[in-house]
Amino acid sequence: MSASLDAAPTRTDSDAVAHEAASSGAAASHITRRQLPTAGELRRALPLGVDLARQIEDQRQAIRDILAGRDDRLLVVVGPCSIHDPQAALEYARRLAALSAQVSDRLLLVMRVYVEKPRTTVGWKGLAYDPDLDGSDDMARGLKVSRELMREITALGLPVATELLQPMLAPYLEDLLAWVAIGARTTESQLHRELASGLDAVVGFKNATGGDIGVVLDAMRAAAHPHSHFGLDPEGRPVVQQTVGNAHTHLVLRGGHGEPNYQTAHVQAARRALEEVGLTPRMMVDCSHANARKDHRRQSQVFLDVLAQRLAGETALAGLMIESHLHEGKQALAPGRLRHGVSVTDACIGWETTEHLLQSAAERLR
Numbered sequence: 001m002s003a004s005l006d007a008a009p010t011r012t013d014s015d016a017v018a019h020e021a022a023s024s025g026a027a028a029s030h031i032t033r034r035q036l037p038t039a040g041e042l043r044r045a046l047p048l049g050v051d052l053a054r055q056i057e058d059q060r061q062a063i064r065d066i067l068a069g070r071d072d073r074l075l076v077v078v079g080p081c082s083i084h085d086p087q088a089a090l091e092y093a094r095r096l097a098a099l100s101a102q103v104s105d106r107l108l109l110v111m112r113v114y115v116e117k118p119r120t121t122v123g124w125k126g127l128a129y130d131p132d133l134d135g136s137d138d139m140a141r142g143l144k145v146s147r148e149l150m151r152e153i154t155a156l157g158l159p160v161a162t163e164l165l166q167p168m169l170a171p172y173l174e175d176l177l178a179w180v181a182i183g184a185r186t187t188e189s190q191l192h193r194e195l196a197s198g199l200d201a202v203v204g205f206k207n208a209t210g211g212d213i214g215v216v217l218d219a220m221r222a223a224a225h226p227h228s229h230f231g232l233d234p235e236g237r238p239v240v241q242q243t244v245g246n247a248h249t250h251l252v253l254r255g256g257h258g259e260p261n262y263q264t265a266h267v268q269a270a271r272r273a274l275e276e277v278g279l280t281p282r283m284m285v286d287c288s289h290a291n292a293r294k295d296h297r298r299q300s301q302v303f304l305d306v307l308a309q310r311l312a313g314e315t316a317l318a319g320l321m322i323e324s325h326l327h328e329g330k331q332a333l334a335p336g337r338l339r340h341g342v343s344v345t346d347a348c349i350g351w352e353t354t355e356h357l358l359q360s361a362a363e364r365l366r
């Protein structure tokens with residue numbers, strides 16, 4: 001961060017200070033600022049190394065190959081709705097890595113390592129924001145534990161997926177990511193389309209919360225284009241960021257307004273919509289969210305329906321997403337009283353169900 005931010009005043013009720021702060025360009029009186037490491041500092045402290053960087057590039061290429069139809073495996077992005085306990089996430093990752101080795105001939109498993117959560121109104125915003133789960137918002141620690149965790153999961157051989165919500169956070173993590181979601185609440189945002197245009201990872205754009213897929217077609221075309229946009233360099237200095245465009249993006253159907261959009265008619269309509277604007281008709285279905293009518297137990301049903309469409313020859317269906325944790329369901333965020341391996345955001349299916357679904361899918365695809 002620049003030196004001028006060091007001098008920003010902390011909270012004060014003084015009008016005089018507020019006026020002085022406003023006219024000097026420093027923080028307004030009601031805003032406090034705490035310094036964060038720059039992306040460059042964090043990446044130097046927790047480097048990726050040549051071997052892991054090569055592994056991630058291979059994983060990205062494998063995902064691109066599936067989306068381009070060069071690899072006929074099914075892409076499955078699976079894991080907790082959000083990470084709140086890195087130890088439980090690692091336990092999940094070890095199980096997933098073992099499962100991945102058993103099914104890798106038919107499925108490419110990518111772990112959801114979501115450290116940012118978009119909220120409908122307010123709520124806990126994720127590990128990167130509040131790793132202590134108590135409103136202390138120690139984001140410096142949040143960034144560090146998020147990067148450490150993603151690096152450890154990568155070292156287990158798993159590709160890592162996350163939603164990128166705050167564009168400023170991307171440089172801290174993007175070298176670790178094989179697949180990125182732009183969420184239903186941000187697919188229409190120009191900032192997120194610019195962000196996607198500069199990522200090496202494959203990007204899935206979710207349809208809007210109301211179900212509109214037109215915004216995804218716009219997002220994919222915008223992200224494929226080069227952009228110049230406001231950004232920060234790795235040392236935190238403001239820069240004009242110039243991107244080359246990302247041709248490796250796709251639609252994610254997640255349902256909308258509580259109504260699913262994974263069934264044959266929806267998939268065929270989405271296929272036609274992509275084709276009409278000259279985009280490759282390949283997509284992923286998110287088994288959760290509105291596709292499960294927010295009931296995690298319906299995820300299996302969605303998964304099996306999509307698998308059946310795929311087995312019936314629907315080549316547009318390239319991937320699936322599942323919200324899954326060590327144990328089924330969800331719990332209220334009550335520090336000190338949390339059950340191990342249970343989601344604190346959306347309800348998830350448990351490990352046994354996940355394992356069964358993925359093993360039987362691989363078997364049927366064989």
Ligand SMILES: O=C[C@H](O)[C@H](O)COP(=O)(O)O
Binds near residue numbers: 117345
């Ligand atoms: O997957 C996550 C949630 O559906 C999303 O973050 C919105 O959560 P909320 O409605 O609980 O805020």
Ligand SMILES: C=C(OP(=O)(O)O)C(=O)O
Binds near residue numbers: 118182
């Ligand atoms: C927030 C998520 O999804 P959506 O953007 O579809 O609501 C998610 O997958 O965690």
